[in-house]
Amino acid sequence: MKLSRKFVSDYIDIPVDTHALAEDMTKIGNEYNSEGKLISADNLVIGKVISCDMHPDSDHLHVCQVDVGSDTLQIVCGAPNVRSDMKVIVALPGASLPLGTIKKSVIRGVESNGMLCSLGELGLDHKFLKEEDINGICELNSDAVIGEDPIKYLGLDDEVIDFELTSNRGDLLSIIGMAYEIGAIYGNKVKDISLDYNESKSNIDDYLTLKVETSFCPLFLARRVENVVIKESPSFIKERLIASGIRPINNVVDISNYVMLETGQPLHFYDADRLGKVIGVRMAQEGEELITLDNNKRKLSSSDIVIFNENETISLAGIMGGLSTEVESDTKNIVIESAIFDPVLIRKTSKKVLRSEASNRFEKGLDPKRTYMAMKRSLNLLEKYADANVVGGMLEYKNIDICDKVIKISYEKINNVLGINLSKDVILNIFDKLGFTTDDNGNDVLVTVPSRRVDIGIEEDLIEEIGRIYGIDNIVGKTMNLPLRKGKYDKSDSKIRSLLFSLGLSETLTYSLIRDSEVSKYTNDEFEKIMLMDPMTEDRNALRYSLIPSLMMVYEYNHNRKNIDINIFEIGKGYYKKDNSFFEDKKLSILMSGNYYLSLGNYKKVNFYIIKGIVEKVLNYLGYKDRYSFVVEDIPKELHPGQSASIIIDHNVIGIIGKVHPNTSKDDIFVAELNLSILGKIKTSKMKYKEISKFPSIVKDVAFILDKDIQSADIIKTIKKSGGKLLTDVMVFDLYRDEALGLNKKSLAFKLSFEDQTRTLTDDEVTVLFNKIIEEVINKHDAILRDN
Amino acid sequence: MNIEEIKKNIEEDISSVISLNVLNEIKTKYLGKNGVITSLQLRIKEIPAEEKKEYGIMLNDIKGFFNDLFEKTRTKLLEEEVNRKLKDDAIDITLPGEGIISGSIHPFSRIIEEISDLFASMGYDVVDGNEIETDEYCFKRLNVPDGHPARDAQDTFYIDEEFLLRSQTSTQQAHAMEDNSEKTPIRIICPGKVYRRDEDATHSHQFGQVEGLVIDKNVSLADLKGTLEIFAKKLLGENTKVRFRPSYFPFTEPSVEVDLSCFKCGGKGCNLCKQTGFIEVLGAGMVHPNVLKMGGYDPDVYTGFAFGTGLDRLAMFKYNIPDIRYLYTNDIRMLKQFDRKGEE
Known part of the structure; x- marks a missing residue:
């Protein structure tokens, strides 16, 4: 505004x-x-062109001698309309205009001491100006006084x-x-608005009938004026419209806008002769059409409120008039509409058609008293500035209470809610300044709120009024005295973050919205994608399920910028729909590429086992040590089938890990994702001390030659099974591949620890057990014992 | 036997020694089976009884002399050997330490953790809340019915007629009240992601907010200010001042915009605060009676305050990040700058 x-x-x-x-x-x-x-331009004076000669070296420039009161200046001017005896706006050297500062200069060999200005050059928005005001210099009337301020003269000194x-x-x-x-x-009082006018003996009833057929128009007023003369508005109206951001058109249109600016009530003027004998309000029929003022054919829906006459729909109520009843330069008689329409429907229609000064006001809610006031004010102005004769009588439809609200509130409540201590006098004085009348009842006060304050309806609204006029910042902060309690705060995420931070990973923050074609990647899970109804771009039209596509984009971004060693993670949500319900699962995703360990001449490139080690650290940290397994099944097509696995705890798939498939990326990228929501449902045991054996353990190493595709986990399973409870630990400590071992063979070496809680084991009994284990492995896995 | 001569021999032998091995050989020469001193000891049998005592004293003298000199020399040689070894082992300590790559925590998480820690310490529950919400909880329960002009400020992503992506963490107000079946006092904050159809240099379609809600008996606007003063000082420094300006939010009445004194210039006026000395940071107010009623709380018994602020902006202020989009580009060179411990 x-x-x-x-x-x-x-x-x-x-x-x-x-x-x-x-x-x-x-x-x-x-x-x-x-x-x-x-208008911010300065150093402007009114001048008079004394002489105007062609520039000796140009076919369009003029050399003018201009009387500016204190002096006569030679100014070169390029405007086509410059001539002698013309009163003009002169920008003196040093004047700052929107296009820059005016300086003394020499133009094609001729000295020029300033500039003659067009209205456009003063900084007024071009939408307020006629073409000649932009292209030619401004000609002032002959009563303009040489040497004075032209902005003031034009009434634009606002x-x-x-x-x-x-x-x-x-x-x-x-x-x-x-x-x-x-x-x-x-604390100043508002002055009265002039609402007087004369009316003729004729009555609008003889010309027009009003039919309101919808409850979405609670108040509709119509009056008629005759014999208007359409011309330019008086300058005060034009100036104020311009200052308020509205383009002046002619006196009649300008008056309707002027009254809207003054009262807040939008009006609509119809050409009375084209309107005919009926004006009415109803809901539009679904699909009906209307040509609006801007010459657009609009298809209407049943939630649009429309104005109709005998023949047709003539206007979109509160939004835009129709072409057929528009006031034009030959209009003689006018019907004025001042009405209230349902704010919610106006908002709905205006979002579809046009957000205008009028619709904005209807949407925010209007004071019915102003609906009447605006009608009178428009008659007052039309009579004065458009020579209108006001026809007697008013068509009126009213289905609304017009009364000021009375709200009772206690002084104590005001002070309690604000947390201050204002005296009764201070409070009553504030209500008085707001123009609210009060009736003091000791502990309470009855406040009568004028109907213009549509925003006020309850005690809290009054408390806000007191607060803001008193100065809400004058309230002094208090330290609350609340009972002691422990805030519930699940720090799991932040702890996982710290763990990964100390393992060298960088946390990212990516968008939940991605391209829908990315949503089903890096998973074989079955779910329904969640799409947006109204996406901003196709790149972000769906909610992600996995965070891996987001991390892959981060990889791309950094890779393109030659950032190497991209080792990142994010904790965020994945979203999906299943059986008509929406779900949000919290996920931890990791992406690793480049080097993980760097030192002089010695670095470690990320491989499957590094990211696996990190995932294991997270799972162990969360309390799932020895409970998870990595299984080669159900590998999504974006991952390498031979270097990927599903991660399983108690038959629940809790995550995925693997190398990105060479078809997806040529780079060595490793990703993993854990579903923290599923993990959260899998219980963990409490952290407790376990007795350490007082007796020494015996450690034995063994290596087997095996087929390349046999998995170490299977061998460990066999070893553990035959080792029984005396075997307390099995660890793979070496993987060796060499053609000398045989075609498609590998060697795996294991470290076995034997221990008993109650006694020292003898070498003999361990050897017996150890040999049994070896035999078992050889038989079960077709292994060969490797002796060094 | 000439004592002085033997001593002189010992001295000569030991002083020329440069290694422990040679020193041990000398020990054998004097104290070994056929050693010089051993042979003298064996000869005691041949010494007449009256001279035996004197002979014994003399022997002990020589033995003591040898042992002293031997130990001294041995210690010296050991020391030299250690020093030589230390010198050999010296390395260039200015070469870089062996390095696991270093990790970092995103400023967005840092801000959330800092705020959550603070409010949890004041007895607030930290709640998460769903990002996929219904129109009911995102708007209607917050006193924003269909067609309300306040909806303009929050252009929302809809999934279908009913479901949407929450455009504000205020959704948790309605849930917190509803979920508390006892209708006892509430103290919560809800940090999280929100979404709006809006994107430019200062707006991202996804951003973070934290919502705070306190419901109790006799809660006032002054309590809100006191609470936000603690919050502001903790986050942006002890000298931070809190300023209230009246405003409007449908779910609070009275409503205030909360400005914090500019952390950059301390309130003197600078580019960041546009010479005003203050920066608009939070929206807040007293919970609207309609919101309390819809949550099952009697507004005649309970009052409450709520506040909300953008986490991205706070992170930008705190870490001097000039563009909101930098938070979401995830350039490794930017991320790696956030590699220190968080503030307590």
């Missing part, structure tokens, strides 16, 4: 400068984007504050509303 200082000053005295006003308004809750002069209002304060979308708000700051 652009507030013109001149405009609002018609209704309230402002004791401070515009900057201070903007700041004071902010303090009571009305923020502003900018404030300042409507200052404007551009407010960013909160959506509850529809009342401030009017000059009068602003005047009340300013009055509440400085």
Whole structure:
């Protein structure tokens, strides 16, 4: 909302400068984007062209002698309309205009001491200007006084504050509303608005019938004026419209906008002769069509409110008029509509068609008293500035209570909620400044809130009014005195983060929304993708299921920037739909590529076993030590079938690990993902001390030559089974491959620890057990014992 | 037997020794089976009785002399050997330490953890909450019915007619009240991700928010300010000031915008705060009676306050990150800067 200082000053005295006003308004809750002069150009004077000769060295430039009062200046001017005796706007050397600072200069050999300006060059938005105001210099009337300020002469010496209002304060979308708000700051009273007019003996009933056929129009007023003369508006109207950001058109259109700015009530003017004998309001029929003012054919739906006449739908209520009943330059008689339409429906339609100054006001809710006031004000102005004859009588449909709200509130509650201690007098004085009347009842006060404050309905609203006018920042912070309790806070994620941090991984933060074609990657799970109805881009039109595609994008990004050693992780959510319900699972994803360990001439490239080691560290840390297994089954097609596994605990697949398939990426990238939500449901035992044997253990090493594809986990299973409870630990400590071992053979070496809690084991009994184990492995896995 | 001569021989022999082996050979020469001193000892039988005592004293003198000199020399040689070894073992300690790559924790998580730790220490529960929400909990239960103009400020991603991606963590207000079947006092914060159809240099379609909610008897706006003062000082420094400005949110009444004194210039005015000395950081207010009622709390008995703020902005302030998009680009060179322990 652009507030013109001149405009609002018609209704309230402002004791401070515009900057201070903007700041004071902010303090009571009305923020502003900018404030300042409507035209910021300076060093301008009114001048008169004394002589105007062609430039000796140009076919379009003129050399002018210009009387600026104190002096006569030679100025070179390129405008086609410059001539002698013309009163002009002169930018003196040093003047700052939007296009830059004016300096003395020499133009094609001729000295020029300033510039003759067009209106466009002063910084007015071009939408307010006619073409000739942009292309040619501005010609001032002959009464303009040489040497004086042309901005003041043009009435453009206004200052404007551009407010960013909160959506509850529809009342401030009017000059009068602003005047009340300013009055509440400085304690000044709002002046009356002029609403007088004369009316003829004829009656609108003789011309027009009103039919309101929908409950979504609670108030509809119509009046008729005759014999209007359509012409240019008086300059004060034009200036104020411009300062408020609205383009002047002609007196009639301008008056409807002017009244809307003053009162906040949008009006609509119909050409009475084209309108005919009926005006009515109803809901549109689904699919019906209307050609609006902008010459667009609009298809309507049943939630649009429309105005109709005898023949057809003529206007989209509250949004835009129709072409067929538009006021044009030959219009003589006008029907004025001042009405209230349902805010929610107006909002719905306007989002579809056009967000306008009018729809914005309807959406925020209107004061029915203003609906009447605006009607009168428009008659007042039309009579004065469009020579209108006002026809007697008013068509009125009213299905709304028009009364001021009365709210009872206790002084104690005001102070309790704000946490301050204001006296009764201070509180009553604030209500008075706001223009609310009060009736003090001892502990309580009855507050009558004028209907213009549509935002106020309950006690808390009044408390806010007291707070903001008193100065909400004057409230002093208190240390709360709350009962002691321990906040529930699950720190699991943050602990996993610290673990991975200390293992050398960097945490990322990626978007939950990805391209839908990525959603089913890196998983064979069955689920329904979640798509957005209204995505911003196709790149982000679905919710991810796995975080791996996100980490792959991070990899790409960094790889393209020659960042190597990309070892990252993220804890985030994966989303899916199943059986018509939505699910969000928390997942930990890891991506590793490049080097993991670096030192002089010695580095360790990431491989499957490094990422596996990290995943194992996480699982052990979470309490699942010795409970998980890595199984080569159900490998998604984006992973290498020979270097990937599903991770399983108690028959639950809790994650996936593997190398990215060479078809997906040529680089050596390893990824893993654990579903922390599923893990969270798998119970872990408490951390407890386990007795350490007082007796020494016996350690024996053994190596087998095996087929390349036999898995170490299977051998360990066999060893453990035949080792029984005296075998306390089995560890693979060497993998060796050499052709000398035989075709497709490998050697695996194991370290076996034997121990008893109650006695020292003898070498003999361990040897017996050890030999039994070896035999078992040889038989079961077709192994050969490897002796060194 | 000439004592002085033997001593002189011992001295000569030992002083020229440069290794422990040679020293041991000398020991054998004097104290071995056929050693010089051993032979003198054996001769005691031949010494007449009256001279035996004197002979014994003399022998002990020579023996003592030898042992002293031997031990001294041995210690010296051992020391020299250790020193030589130490010298040999000396390395270039300025070469780089062996390195596991170093990890880092994202500023977004750091801010969440810092805030969560603080509020948990003040007895607030830290709750997570779903990101896929219903219109009911994201708007209606927060006093934002269909067609409410406040919906404009939050252009929301819808999944279907009913479900959406939460556009604010305030959704947890409604859940916290509903889930508390006893309708006892509430103290929660909810940090998490939210989504809006909006993207430019200062807006990301995904960003973080933290919502705080306190419901109890006699909670006031002054309590809110006191609480936010603790929060602001903890996060941005002891000298941070909190300023309230009236505002409007449908789910609080009264509502305030909360400005914090500019952490960069300390309130003097700079580019960051646009010369105002303050930065708009939070939205807050007293829980609207309609919201309390919908949550099953009697607004005549209970009052409460709520506050919400953007985590990305806080992270940007705290770590001096100039563009919100840097938080989501995940350039390794950026991530690796966040490799230190968190603040307590």
